[in-house]
Amino acid sequence: MNDNRAPDLLCRLKEYAEKDVCPMHMPGHKRTALGGSELPWQLDITEIDGFDNLHAPEGILADGMQLAAELYGSERAFYLINGSTGGILAGIAAAAPPGSRVLMARGCHKSVYNAVELLGLRAAYLLPPADEVFGVAGSVTPQMVEQALEVHWDARLVILTSPTYEGIVSDIASIARVCHTYGVPLLVDEAHGAHLGFSPAFYGGAVKAGADIVIQSLHKTLPSLTQTALAHLSGDLVDPDEMARRLAMFETSSPSYLLMGSIHRCLCLLQERGEELFSAWAARLQLLDERLQGLRHLRVLCHGADSLRSHRGFWGFDPGKVVVSGRTAGLRGPQLMEMLRTRYGIECEMAMGEYVLAMTSPADSEEAILRLCGALLAIDAECTAAPPAAFPALPELPPQVMPAAQARSVGWRTLSLAEASGRVMAESLWAYPPGVPLAVPGEVCTAALVQAVRALEQAGVRVYSDSGSLPDAVRVR
Numbered sequence: 001m002n003d004n005r006a007p008d009l010l011c012r013l014k015e016y017a018e019k020d021v022c023p024m025h026m027p028g029h030k031r032t033a034l035g036g037s038e039l040p041w042q043l044d045i046t047e048i049d050g051f052d053n054l055h056a057p058e059g060i061l062a063d064g065m066q067l068a069a070e071l072y073g074s075e076r077a078f079y080l081i082n083g084s085t086g087g088i089l090a091g092i093a094a095a096a097p098p099g100s101r102v103l104m105a106r107g108c109h110k111s112v113y114n115a116v117e118l119l120g121l122r123a124a125y126l127l128p129p130a131d132e133v134f135g136v137a138g139s140v141t142p143q144m145v146e147q148a149l150e151v152h153w154d155a156r157l158v159i160l161t162s163p164t165y166e167g168i169v170s171d172i173a174s175i176a177r178v179c180h181t182y183g184v185p186l187l188v189d190e191a192h193g194a195h196l197g198f199s200p201a202f203y204g205g206a207v208k209a210g211a212d213i214v215i216q217s218l219h220k221t222l223p224s225l226t227q228t229a230l231a232h233l234s235g236d237l238v239d240p241d242e243m244a245r246r247l248a249m250f251e252t253s254s255p256s257y258l259l260m261g262s263i264h265r266c267l268c269l270l271q272e273r274g275e276e277l278f279s280a281w282a283a284r285l286q287l288l289d290e291r292l293q294g295l296r297h298l299r300v301l302c303h304g305a306d307s308l309r310s311h312r313g314f315w316g317f318d319p320g321k322v323v324v325s326g327r328t329a330g331l332r333g334p335q336l337m338e339m340l341r342t343r344y345g346i347e348c349e350m351a352m353g354e355y356v357l358a359m360t361s362p363a364d365s366e367e368a369i370l371r372l373c374g375a376l377l378a379i380d381a382e383c384t385a386a387p388p389a390a391f392p393a394l395p396e397l398p399p400q401v402m403p404a405a406q407a408r409s410v411g412w413r414t415l416s417l418a419e420a421s422g423r424v425m426a427e428s429l430w431a432y433p434p435g436v437p438l439a440v441p442g443e444v445c446t447a448a449l450v451q452a453v454r455a456l457e458q459a460g461v462r463v464y465s466d467s468g469s470l471p472d473a474v475r476v477r
């Protein structure tokens with residue numbers, strides 16, 4: 001595991017634990033098992049001599065971050081210990097001055113919306129159309145970005161997600177070129193794509209494609225502990241010192257060395273065995289493709305009989321995602337998820353509308369992949385063909401009349417949907433699928449929105465509000 005330029009953090013923690021040093025410092029467990037024997041207390045330290053400082057790295061952590069930058073091809077990498085969430089907040093704050101305009105995909109993660117609210121940003125939206133068969137949002141295109149930048153000439157940052165939760169990849173190289181023509185930096189939320197760019201099977205990595213800021217959750221698709229992530233900077237449109245300052249603002253001042261040790265191990269694994277692991281994973285997914293050719297009613301996005309060519313709105317796809325639709329088999333996503341759980345002992349990542357999402361990683365054995373295939377084939381054999389219902393249309397984006405933070409501040413009221421019509425939203429409403437907000441705080445609750453919420457719910461689409469008071473009521477002002 002050890003690399004000359006980046007000494008192994010976990011090994012150093014272990015060596016330190018064996019020394020006779022009396023810990024008169026945090027954490028309060030003092031590396032004893034007073035709190036229970038299950039946890040690795042011995043390795044859980046704070047910034048003590050020889051262990052560097054996450055927010056001003058110069059030693060072992062700086063070496064690890066340098067390794068991350070070299071592996072992915074960025075100019076500067078930062079360890080993140082509260083997931084992509086902290087990196088997204090910091091990246092947006094570093095690139096978009098408070099109150100400025102940003103251009104963002106409407107389906108962005110809530111951390112992006114939180115950044116917009118916290119920084120008082122003025123958001124304009126990119127709206128990739130939903131796929132006709134699976135209902136999931138498609139790729140953002142360079143043309144969409146160019147048109148939006150022509151209209152919103154004052155935009156200071158473009159933000160999009162690639163791959164999406166369901167694995168849809170956008171053409172980041174072309175989008176980055178468009179952004180750079182306008183002198184605007186591009187932030188890619190690659191929370192689901194830390195595994196991209198190491199093998200032809202998993203293509204579309206945003207760092208090598210030229211994005212200025214890329215945020216990746218190592219924990220989502222690679223062997224690394226939950227909460228571990230990376231931020232990458234490239235080019236000269238974003239100031240690395242400002243990024244570091246913002247990270248120190250959004251992340252804890254007591255970072256976990258266990259988490260950082262896990263990040264380092266994950267990077268070493270990529271460096272030493274990446275090629276082998278990714279080609280073995282790709283081979284197992286090839287096997288999945290072959291097995292799933294046997295499905296008659298269930299459809300699996302870009303796997304089995306389905307392929308990228310059948311989806312006009314997708315530029316690319318991450319084969320690690322297995323999105324199974326029961327739409328032509330008379331099954332809803334949550335039903336399918338429940339069948340996989342109770343009958344086959346398979347716990348999936350999530351279900352919404354008519355599909356269920358199973359996530360794979362290099363840590364899945366061939367046996368696990370075959371078990372998933374076997375379960376899907378067995379469920380499929382019990383299904384009969386069902387005519388697919390059309391996806392209900394989403395309403396047009398409502399007009400924005402005040403900043404999100406102002407709309408959420410004290411003074412909101414909870415009213416029935418009918419009474420809310422014409423007022424200003426004080427919370428978000430999200431439709432799943434396709435996982436985009438129908439309205440965000442500060443936008444008008446139009447009559448068309450009220451009608452659309454009802455139509456979506458009748459069609460079986462879940463509409464959520466932040467406060468959870470739907471379907472009875474919503475927060476407005």
Ligand SMILES: Cc1ncc(COP(=O)(O)O)c(C=O)c1O
Binds near residue numbers: 083109189
């Ligand atoms: C698209 C996307 N971006 C960002 C995040 C936040 O990532 P993390 O959980 O690592 O903070 C998520 C989490 O699910 C996500 O799906």
